[in-house]
Amino acid sequence: MKTKQNTLYVGSLAKGLRLLRAFDESHREMSLSELAARTGLDKSATQRLANTLHVEGMLDKDPGTRRFRPSHAWLEMAYAYYWSDPLVGQAMPKLINLSQELGETVNLAELSGDHIIYVSRLPCKRTYFAATVIGRRLPALSTSAGRAMLATFPEDEWRAAVDHWPIKPFTPSTTLDRDAIRASVEAAVHDGYAISKGQMILNEMAVATPILGPDGRACAAVQCSVSGHTWDRDRIAAEILPKLQDTANAISPSFLSHRGA
Amino acid sequence: MKTKQNTLYVGSLAKGLRLLRAFDESHREMSLSELAARTGLDKSATQRLANTLHVEGMLDKDPGTRRFRPSHAWLEMAYAYYWSDPLVGQAMPKLINLSQELGETVNLAELSGDHIIYVSRLPCKRTYFAATVIGRRLPALSTSAGRAMLATFPEDEWRAAVDHWPIKPFTPSTTLDRDAIRASVEAAVHDGYAISKGQMILNEMAVATPILGPDGRACAAVQCSVSGHTWDRDRIAAEILPKLQDTANAISPSFLSHRGA
DNA sequence: GCTTTAAGTATTATATAATGATACCTAATG
DNA sequence: CATTAGGTATCATTATATAATACTTAAAGC
Numbered sequence: 001m002k003t004k005q006n007t008l009y010v011g012s013l014a015k016g017l018r019l020l021r022a023f024d025e026s027h028r029e030m031s032l033s034e035l036a037a038r039t040g041l042d043k044s045a046t047q048r049l050a051n052t053l054h055v056e057g058m059l060d061k062d063p064g065t066r067r068f069r070p071s072h073a074w075l076e077m078a079y080a081y082y083w084s085d086p087l088v089g090q091a092m093p094k095l096i097n098l099s100q101e102l103g104e105t106v107n108l109a110e111l112s113g114d115h116i117i118y119v120s121r122l123p124c125k126r127t128y129f130a131a132t133v134i135g136r137r138l139p140a141l142s143t144s145a146g147r148a149m150l151a152t153f154p155e156d157e158w159r160a161a162v163d164h165w166p167i168k169p170f171t172p173s174t175t176l177d178r179d180a181i182r183a184s185v186e187a188a189v190h191d192g193y194a195i196s197k198g199q200m201i202l203n204e205m206a207v208a209t210p211i212l213g214p215d216g217r218a219c220a221a222v223q224c225s226v227s228g229h230t231w232d233r234d235r236i237a238a239e240i241l242p243k244l245q246d247t248a249n250a251i252s253p254s255f256l257s258h259r260g261a
Numbered sequence: 262m263k264t265k266q267n268t269l270y271v272g273s274l275a276k277g278l279r280l281l282r283a284f285d286e287s288h289r290e291m292s293l294s295e296l297a298a299r300t301g302l303d304k305s306a307t308q309r310l311a312n313t314l315h316v317e318g319m320l321d322k323d324p325g326t327r328r329f330r331p332s333h334a335w336l337e338m339a340y341a342y343y344w345s346d347p348l349v350g351q352a353m354p355k356l357i358n359l360s361q362e363l364g365e366t367v368n369l370a371e372l373s374g375d376h377i378i379y380v381s382r383l384p385c386k387r388t389y390f391a392a393t394v395i396g397r398r399l400p401a402l403s404t405s406a407g408r409a410m411l412a413t414f415p416e417d418e419w420r421a422a423v424d425h426w427p428i429k430p431f432t433p434s435t436t437l438d439r440d441a442i443r444a445s446v447e448a449a450v451h452d453g454y455a456i457s458k459g460q461m462i463l464n465e466m467a468v469a470t471p472i473l474g475p476d477g478r479a480c481a482a483v484q485c486s487v488s489g490h491t492w493d494r495d496r497i498a499a500e501i502l503p504k505l506q507d508t509a510n511a512i513s514p515s516f517l518s519h520r521g522a
Numbered sequence: 523g524c525t526t527t528a529a530g531t532a533t534t535a536t537a538t539a540a541t542g543a544t545a546c547c548t549a550a551t552g
Numbered sequence: 553c554a555t556t557a558g559g560t561a562t563c564a565t566t567a568t569a570t571a572a573t574a575c576t577t578a579a580a581g582c
Binding site (some may be wrong): 007010011012042044045048068 | 560561562563569570571572
Binding site (some may be wrong): 055077 | 268269270273274276277278281283285286289290308309310311313314319323324331333334335336337338339340341342343344345346350353354357358361371373378380383384385386387390393395396397398399437484522
């Protein structure tokens with residue numbers, strides 16, 4: 001185990017975090033050996049760390065199956081996050097209003113490296129479970145929110161992003177062609193908003209408008225998801241966009257601390 | 262530092278978790294020395310652990326102020342939690358329907374020791390920020406959801422809970438009298454639902470119906486919050502309750518694994 | 523129903539990796 | 553400009569995490 005050679009780096013803590021991060025949508029609960037296999041830690045280490053996490057209330061353990069799973073503490077962490085993010089408090093009441101006015105699903109997304117992360121979701125229609133859950137990370141280039149945010153960056157910066165940020169297919173209609181994505185961001189630069197179709201879910205359409213920080217760079221985006229069966233670009237631009245933009249503008253914070261590198 | 266004398270307990274990991282848990286609604290970002298003071302760890306330990314958490318992406322660090330705060334990873338943990346909790350997937354579409362039908366705020370709460378924790382929230386009206394955020398823990402006895410769940414337990418068990426579980430005042434009208442709480446749970450045993458008023462927010466009313474596990478014990482509750490200015494008990498019972506109960510019944514799972522101790 | 527195998531649990535000697543004291547640096551404050 | 557608090561870096565010491573191994577339990581195969 002080549003731990004980072006730094007006396008300010010506590011390997012045991014890092015390994016414990018490895019265990020926590022081993023859980024995701026396709027690893028919902030794990031046995032000791034599954035955890036060991038997935039994290040690459042040996043049996044003993046996994047045992048010790050998992051036990052510690054269990055004792056400390058971070059992992060629940062089914063007494064019957066002896067399998068571990070995330071505890072309620074994981075939700076409490078989201079709670080603490082929300083209070084620490086100045087944008088959420090600003091945005092929440094306005095997002096609620098918006099979703100009520102539109103009667104459609106409204107999301108708040110932030111940029112997290114080259115991905116976006118859904119920070120708040122207000123689902124109004126039945127959808128896939130994944131579309132209702134906060135904390136989901138998606139490649140920024142494949143989302144209307146990501147493109148709308150990128151479009152507020154200096155041109156060389158967003159062009160570099162379009163060239164290099166990751167993409168991966170989610171549906172048969174996910175755009176994998178960077179030229180097409182570039183065109184989409186160009187449009188967003190011009191229009192001040194982005195519309196996408198079928199990127200994450202077949203026939204789902206999304207509109208997003210950036211929330212601008214004091215420097216003019218987007219720090220987040222308000223996004224609205226609708227069904228492609230009942231909506232088209234024109235109707236979205238006419239009926240959804242104005243309210244979406246008002247909301248995003250109303251949220252844009254005066255002072256906003258920058259997230260550390 | 263008296264660490265628990267067990268070779269299966271990794272102290273460094275536990276201390277790292279202490280740092281994470283130091284953040285809450287009134288500690289949204291902290292400097293190194295604040296963290297040290299709050300966790301009771303010495304300066305060096307705090308430095309090493311916080312640095313590790315930063316390197317591992319669990320804490321953001323403002324380059325200017327050098328203050329730490331929860332990172333987006335905290336939301337990703339909530340994401341993983343949601344997938345691991347079988348109830349949420351079951352409940353989500355039904356909760357969305359309910360909130361749309363009622364036009365009022367709908368919550369899903371689970372029991373977490375002697376507290377309830379809000380697992381899902383679908384706010385429809387402007388409220389206090391705290392009322393819109395998932396992961397919030399509240400004393401079970403002070404909430405309609407907690408009382409509705411308790412009422413499904415064997416009598417000796419819920420009576421013991423009423424006598425011993427913690428209570429604390431949130432508003433001037435929070436019920437601190439255990440006799441009054443006992444009467445409320447008794448009513449819930451009889452009615453199959455609980456209504457409370459002004460427990461957490463002045464003049465806010467809440468109704469809750471239990472979601473029953475296969476053993477007849479509630480594992481969660483569906484709850485609806487409304488304004489006490491426009492609603493009273495009778496109207497809630499007449500207009501909200503039926504749909505609330507249908508929803509809770511529809512969610513009740515066939516197989517539900519029990520959360521580990 | 524017995525054997526085999528896999529998974530979880532417990533113990534221990536060993537040395538690595540965490541520790542905390544201290545010294546250094548930086549930037550506020552008076 | 554002096555003072556001080558807070559953040560950062562270094563290092564000798566040994567406590568603490570480690571990984572091998574043995575033990576226990578439960579499931580799978582015959």
